[in-house]
Amino acid sequence: xxxxxxxxxxxxxxxxxxxxxxxxxxxxxxxxxxxxxxxxxxxxxxxxxxxxxxxxxxxxxxxxxxxxxxxxxxxxxxxxxxxxxxxxxxxxxxxxxxxxxxxxxxxxxxxxxxxxxxxxxxxxxxxxxxxxxxxxxxxxxxxxxxxxxxxxxxxxxxxxxxxxxxxxxxxxxxxxx
Amino acid sequence: xxxxxxxxxxxxxxxxxxxxxxxxxxxxxxxxxxxxxxxxxxxxxxxxxxxxxxxxxxxxxxxxxxxxxxxxxxxxxxxxxxxxxxxxxxxxxxxxxxxxxxxxxxxxxxxxxxxxxxxxxxxxxxxxxxxxxxxxxxxxxxxxxxxxxxxxxxxxxxxxxxxxxxxxxxxxxxxxxxxxxxxxxxxxxxxxxxxxxxxxxxxxxxxxxxxxxxxxxxxxxxxxxxxxxxxxxxxxxxxxxxxxxxxxxxxxxxxxxxxxxxxxxxxxxxxxxxxxxxxxxxxxxxxxxxxxxxxxxxxxxxxxxxxxxxxxxxxxxxxxxxxxxxxxxxxxxxxxxxxxxxxxxxxxxxxxxxxxxxxxxxxxxxxxxxxxxxxxxxxxxxxxxxxxxxxxxxxxxxxxxxxxxxxxxxxxxxxxxxxxxx
Numbered sequence: 001x002x003x004x005x006x007x008x009x010x011x012x013x014x015x016x017x018x019x020x021x022x023x024x025x026x027x028x029x030x031x032x033x034x035x036x037x038x039x040x041x042x043x044x045x046x047x048x049x050x051x052x053x054x055x056x057x058x059x060x061x062x063x064x065x066x067x068x069x070x071x072x073x074x075x076x077x078x079x080x081x082x083x084x085x086x087x088x089x090x091x092x093x094x095x096x097x098x099x100x101x102x103x104x105x106x107x108x109x110x111x112x113x114x115x116x117x118x119x120x121x122x123x124x125x126x127x128x129x130x131x132x133x134x135x136x137x138x139x140x141x142x143x144x145x146x147x148x149x150x151x152x153x154x155x156x157x158x159x160x161x162x163x164x165x166x167x168x169x170x171x172x173x174x175x176x177x
Numbered sequence: 178x179x180x181x182x183x184x185x186x187x188x189x190x191x192x193x194x195x196x197x198x199x200x201x202x203x204x205x206x207x208x209x210x211x212x213x214x215x216x217x218x219x220x221x222x223x224x225x226x227x228x229x230x231x232x233x234x235x236x237x238x239x240x241x242x243x244x245x246x247x248x249x250x251x252x253x254x255x256x257x258x259x260x261x262x263x264x265x266x267x268x269x270x271x272x273x274x275x276x277x278x279x280x281x282x283x284x285x286x287x288x289x290x291x292x293x294x295x296x297x298x299x300x301x302x303x304x305x306x307x308x309x310x311x312x313x314x315x316x317x318x319x320x321x322x323x324x325x326x327x328x329x330x331x332x333x334x335x336x337x338x339x340x341x342x343x344x345x346x347x348x349x350x351x352x353x354x355x356x357x358x359x360x361x362x363x364x365x366x367x368x369x370x371x372x373x374x375x376x377x378x379x380x381x382x383x384x385x386x387x388x389x390x391x392x393x394x395x396x397x398x399x400x401x402x403x404x405x406x407x408x409x410x411x412x413x414x415x416x417x418x419x420x421x422x423x424x425x426x427x428x429x430x431x432x433x434x435x436x437x438x439x440x441x442x443x444x445x446x447x448x449x450x451x452x453x454x455x456x457x458x459x460x461x462x463x464x465x466x467x468x469x470x471x472x473x474x475x476x477x478x479x480x481x482x483x484x485x486x487x488x489x490x491x492x493x494x495x496x497x498x499x500x501x502x503x504x505x506x507x508x509x510x511x512x513x514x515x516x517x518x519x520x521x522x523x524x525x526x527x528x529x530x531x532x533x534x535x536x537x538x539x540x541x542x543x544x545x546x547x548x549x550x551x552x553x554x555x556x557x558x559x560x561x562x563x564x565x566x567x568x569x570x571x572x573x574x575x576x577x578x579x580x581x582x583x584x585x586x587x588x589x590x591x592x593x594x595x596x597x598x599x
Contacts (some may be wrong), residue, residue, distance in 0.1 A: 003336065007293075007335065010331040011274035014300045015267050017327055018307050024261065025313045052309075123297045129310040132255050162312045174312055 024177050028161040032153025033106050035085055036166060039150045040143055052128040054140045055150060059083050059095045059108070064118045066097050078116055081122055082107040082158050089145040092149055098122075102157055109158030126152060126160050142167045184212055262310050266303045275298050277335065293337035295578050297328045297344070312495035318354040322367075325351050329371055338384035345375045345387055349394040356401055368398055385440040392447050394398030410469060411479040414517045415457075418483030420452040425490035432499040432544075446537070446552045452513065453533050453556050457563060459517060460526040468519035502540050509533065530560045 036059035062083060084097040084107045098120065099107065110122040129139060129150075142148045151164040151171065164173035191208055194200040200208075254262065273296035274275065280289035301324040325347035332340035348371045354545035355364050372394050399416065424445050431441035459466055470476070487510045491503040509532075516525045534556030541550025 001282075004282050005276040006334045006336075007274060007281060010334050011271050011278075011296070013330060014270060014274070014296075014303070014327055017323060018267065018300075018303045020271070021304065022307055022311055025311050091490075112427055125314045127314060128312075130312055162314065162316075174310075 008063060025161055028155050028159060029153050029163055029174075029176060032159075032163075034163060035087075035106060035108070035152050035154055036149050037085075037152060038092055038146075039147070039148055047151055052130040053136045053143065055129055057124055057126060057128055057150070059085075060110075060122055060124065061119050062095045062098060062122065063118055064115070066095060066161065070091050077112055079112055080109055081112045081120075082109050083122065083155075106154060107158050108152070108154055108160050124160065126150065126162055129162065129165060139165065183309070187212060234432050236413050259310050263307065266306050266310075270296065270299050270303050272303040277337070281335075290337060290339040293332070294339035294343055295333050297331055297337075297340040300324065300327050300331070301347070311426050318351060321347060321354050325371065329375060331372070333378055336382060337390060338379075338382055338387055341378050341382075341384055342387040342390050345372065345390040348372055349390075349397050352394070352398050352401060356405075358405070360406060365398070365402070366417050368394075372398070379459075381439070383438045385438070385443065387519065388440050389436070389443050389447060392444060395452055395480065396447075402595055410466075411476050414476050414479035414514060415482060417452065417455050417459075417517045418514045419453070419486065420481040420483070421506050421509040421513055422483035422486030422490075424448040424452070425487040425503050425510070428499050428502055428540075429490040429494040429497070430505065432494060440545050446546075446549045449533060449549075450552060450556070452509075453530055453560075454535065456516070456526055456530045457560075460523050460530055460563070463521075463523035463526060467522065470518070470520045476518035477514060480510065480518060483510045483514065486510075499544065502536075502543070505536055505540075509536065526565050527560075530563070531557065534560060 040058070042057045052164055079100070082099045082101070082103055083095045084094045084099060084103055084105060086096045086106070088094045093106075096105075102109075108124060110124040113121040113123050115121070128138070131139060139148065147168045149166040150162060151166060151173070152160045153163045162174065164171055166172070188209065191200065191205050191212075195202060203368065209531050213282040221426075257265070261283075264433070270591070273292055277289050277292035277296055280286075280292055290352045299321070304320055304323060307313065308320070325344060328340060328344035328347050330336070332344045348368055352364070352368045358364060374395075375387065378384065379391060402411065411599050427441040427445040427448065428435045431439070431445065435441065437444065484507070487507040489502075490509055494500060512525075512529055512532075514531055532554040537553030537556065538550050539553075541547065541553055
């Protein structure tokens, strides 16, 4: 009986890990600050997780000369970096600065990939929009026409969760359950 | 079933021998009686056939039902509410673990192992599916880490050998997924820690397959470290000579105390396979390696730990049945040290990638280690092929290679006849 109890404990642990991911995501979606960012796309497929459209946020490349830049040298490639955001006139948020530590105000956390010339290349956790193959291809097509934006929920530490997408001006929100 | 078939064959043979006058009727009748009468064998066979057909029909039906259920879920997956999909994913996970619990309770060890392994795989699938369902972002290495940690914890708590093997593979996969990390970091410590815990589990439960996978995981990790750290040639000499040294210890343990519960033979095969791969790399990269050695002198002392291991094994097994092979192991350590630490060019290394498999074949033949013998034959064939590919168009020439390979093959065949069945 002890062994059966341990096996059920394993089932409980595994379920808890899966549910923890869902609940943490749900918490961020519900309480995070909403921002809308322009995005482009590449190829869709994942061995484990099926079809998706690869998202590349417009703020993945930012000029180094933005106001409110880092006071000193840039952090090393691979280090966390925050892009400070502010809403634009069209409702799409723009990068207004970068910081090597969590700044005040609305910012999204990423990872500094490289620096070439005056441009910084940054990688964000928001990289995929999972969808059935047909829908992923439609999304990709819209992205090629530069008519797609993503709606994100940002936590106070800059962690981001995908709340929905805007295609040709129409908002498509992700429901939680 | 096997016995019933054999009895049926015997019954037919008795009929045949009796019909041809080879067997007297009374003897044939007595033999039939001994077999359980001439007709009962056939009747039993027919009953067994019916039972087997019923079993097949049951299994085929279950497979069809399962496929039907999977197809139904797949067809309706996108229209299902997210909550329903989550419940379905978790339900399947609980079904597998619940089945494993039931199997453990009833003492069905094979079914328990299969279900626990399935549940471990489903755990990863559940995380992948949930990240797809809820648009949860993240890198594949984070998923692999959680999967490996969960699999290892689950395997240890449930005492599941198959799940332990899956956990080891996942640890190795997580290690590989972070290959582009720089130097040694916390991930290396976690990989080694995880493999050490898995090794303890494999040792305690005599899970030979999982134990051997731990060795493979360690090898993968070591290769990654060597490549990432741009390690000094001394470390390569050390590693290369430790392999046959460890092989000698494994051989002594196999023939004597069996500290690894009989897994020594497989581990020995893996150590020799890794040594062979290393020697092959040195053969293929001979020019670059020798160039690098020009600046690194005095590397031979790095072979001393391997020699010490082989010497200790030889001393411990000096009166045992593998004494001769322990001597050969010591020679292989010395030769490996020489061709690794000195700018030897490609041919001494080529000779060694042929010699090591021949040793494995001979050793496997002498001690009844079929797997080792087959591995050696495979290695020998692969060595010939690799040397052939490297010598085509070179100074040695294809003709020269064929002549040499032919002579070697004849020598191998002679050796095989003499020692292979020993």
